[in-house]
Each structure stands twice: as C-alpha cells, then as structure tokens.
Amino acid sequence: MSLIGQNEPEWKATAYVNGEQKEISSSDYAGKWHIIYWYPLDFTFVCPTEIRGFEKLKKEFEAEGIEIIGASTDSFYSHKAWFEDKSTFPDGVTHPVVADTSHQFSKAFGVLKEDLGVAFRATVLVDDKGVVRSVAINDLEVGRSPSEILRTAQAFKSGGLCGADWHKGEPFVA
Numbered sequence: 001m002s003l004i005g006q007n008e009p010e011w012k013a014t015a016y017v018n019g020e021q022k023e024i025s026s027s028d029y030a031g032k033w034h035i036i037y038w039y040p041l042d043f044t045f046v047c048p049t050e051i052r053g054f055e056k057l058k059k060e061f062e063a064e065g066i067e068i069i070g071a072s073t074d075s076f077y078s079h080k081a082w083f084e085d086k087s088t089f090p091d092g093v094t095h096p097v098v099a100d101t102s103h104q105f106s107k108a109f110g111v112l113k114e115d116l117g118v119a120f121r122a123t124v125l126v127d128d129k130g131v132v133r134s135v136a137i138n139d140l141e142v143g144r145s146p147s148e149i150l151r152t153a154q155a156f157k158s159g160g161l162c163g164a165d166w167h168k169g170e171p172f173v174a
Contacts, residue, residue: 003124003132009108013071015096016079024069024096026130033157034067034126035149036098038111038119042074042082046143048089050121053146055093065128066153071098071105073118111137125153 003009012025037054039047054061054068061068072079076099083093098105100119106112111122121144125134133156138144155162160172 003109003135006132008124008126008130008132011105011108013098013100013105014076015069015098016076016083016093017096018094019080019084021076021080022096024098029067029069029126030130031128032067033065033128033153034069035061035153036069036071036109036124036126037144037149038071038106038109038122040113040116040118040121040140041072042078046141047072050143050146051093051097052089052091053144055089055091055095057146057150058095060150061153064150064154064157066150066157068095069098070095071100071119073100073103073106073112075099075101109135113140123149125149125156127156 008026010026012023015022015024039050041047051070058068079097079099083089100106103112103117106119109124111119113120121138123136123144124132127133134152151167154168155166163173
C-alpha cells in the first residue's frame, strides 16, 4: 500500500546527531517539510556518495525550509565510527541519521528488505501538514540523486503544476 497522501507514520528513534546519540521523533518535525532517506549499510561503496550528496545540499534544503534525516539499520556506534572517518566524510555528517537496529522505523515506511535486514534506498518527502507527498525506492545497487530530490521537493512546495525537469523559478504548466 502506498504512503502517498497518507499521514506520516509516527516514529521515535535513536539517531546520530553531530556526533551525539539522541532520540528524535516525528513530533520533532511536526509542521516542517522533511525528507527521510534510507540507505542499506554503513561502510559500503555507494552509500557514502548519497550521504555526501545530501550533506553537500543541506544548506539548499534548509533555505527551502526542508529538514534532512538519513537512516539505515546500522547502530549509532557504527554511524559514529563511519561518519567520523575523515577519508570517507571529510566534512563530516551534520544532519541526523537514524540508527534503526530494531527495523521498526524502516518497517513503518515499508522500506525494509526483510531477507537481508537492511533498508532499500528509499526517499520519503513529508509536507508541513505531516502528509507523505513523495516516495521513491531503489534496489540496493543504484544510488539516488540528492539534487533531483531537492528539485522534486521544490516543485511540491511551489504549489503549481510542474512539468518534467521543472526547476524553481520556471513557469508552471498551464
């Protein structure tokens, strides 16, 4: 069943937040547009390209009033060890990344690959009313484009009819 048009599932999770272990929840994001992206595992090859991509665009997401939350089924300690490795993440990771070791967070959004116990590469966009506006799920091998996710979020926030490859400031489809 699709989450599109549904209220975001309520959730509470442990996360890596600027090197600290913190509890975050859906209530922390109430009234805010936010993106949640899942990746399969820490210490892999494709995942850091996506995480660095989201981190690189963090200011652009923030300028649009959109919060970024990452997630995987790894532990906080795994996140901490990996994100603080300057050879992989020279600029660090400053957005929250959920440590979903119980798999409850991933299951709530239907993005858990049960046979491996890892999340698919999934992205969920939630609006300021708590409604899921976009869901995209890739299998494990292919990474996403954080700039396309930003473009999609900007299109939803614009309130207009946005054609393919629409970019902020361009005219809407009439």
